[in-house]
Amino acid sequence: MSFFLHADLDAFYASVEQLDHPEYRGKPVIVGGLPGDRRSVVSTASYEARKYGVHSAMPIAEAARRCPDGVFLRGNMERYREKSGEVMEVFSGFSPELQQLSIDEAFLDVSGTEGLFGPPEQLSKKLKAQVKQKTGLTVSVGLASNKYIAKIASGMSKPDGCCIIPPGGEEAFMLELPVGKIWGAGSKTQEVFRRHGFKTCRDIHLLPQEKLVSIFGKAYGVFLYRAVRGEGAQAFETERGTRSMSAERTFLNDLYDEFEIETALFDICQTIMFRFLSCPWQSRTVFIKIRYEDFTTVGARETLERPITTLNSLYDRLLSLFRGKYQSGRGVRLIGAGLGNLEEKAPEQGDLFGKTDEKERRLEQSILEINNKFPGAALKRLRSLNSETEKPPGARD
């Protein structure tokens, strides 16, 4: 008999700030940006801030209107990653089968741990107490016979709660649930639910699988059919490795100047390559993303014959994708790029990449490292190394 625990830190970024800064405790804390920051959104709002109607993904400007006396912070990812590590360390003491879902949540396979930690209530109590004692943070917990139900249960117990769904009770638990609580049904799907008059999972439960498939498509229809019956969704049961690596940037003001956009693209390219060099993957697929001023978003991708090995070659391909896709004259609000179809690095095949490539790769690596320490310092040098990059006449160095 399998049993899973889903653990989710409460208002994670905001809680870390309140932990590190006692003067913020009891106050509405909003992490994501300062009130004047244009184009920023809320990452996390503390429970005090949520009372004002502030929530994740809300524009900071709106949050500032709703909660003018809030404590607004840009956030410190390095610190959050550090705290996350501490918490995951505690989790790992409760099960060797730890599946981290994101920076602030994880699944633990706790099947057969009763002899060690007692029944679910006690297990949960011990885990919550240990997280609190060792990290100062509170965590909400859900326990069930599959991950999907455990995840929904932890969400219902927030903050600082625990919700246990006994084996056999999964379907009954789902039936009464409002459709808004279905994990995996976002705003577009909620709109479809509304149009069909579906209010609780029971309304969906009434329909045969074929009907759901005809409304929602094959994969999603089957997913819903299973979900409302309390059966785990396949997607969450198996752990999948990393598939892509990307970076993007939204500009404070829309960019119209192609040289400026391409410079930003180069900067993003460096960020990706720096991260890519220290990971165990290789990739033959490159992609770009352009968001225009009206928020329409387009992309382009290309799969190459050989893996990308140098910054120069990456930028070369990204630039060509960009130039092939970009509609001149349109304002660009965001530019992004990345590498897809990540696969295990092939064992060193020296002859696959020429000697020039290898030399170039090493030079780039050292420049990227310097540039990571002193942002901007080496950028010009690198960009001038790239033969594809021509400066328009009159552009200053």
Added chain:
DNA sequence: TCTGGGGTCCTAGGACCC
């Protein structure tokens, strides 16, 4: 209200091969 950044997965259609 004027919408971040980093990811995953699905769908539909086209190219190409046998």
Added chain:
DNA sequence: TCTGGGGTCCTAGGACCC
């Protein structure tokens, strides 16, 4: 002559999650 069917790989776009 004017057209089958299956498989695989690829691209573009969209929905969703934290």
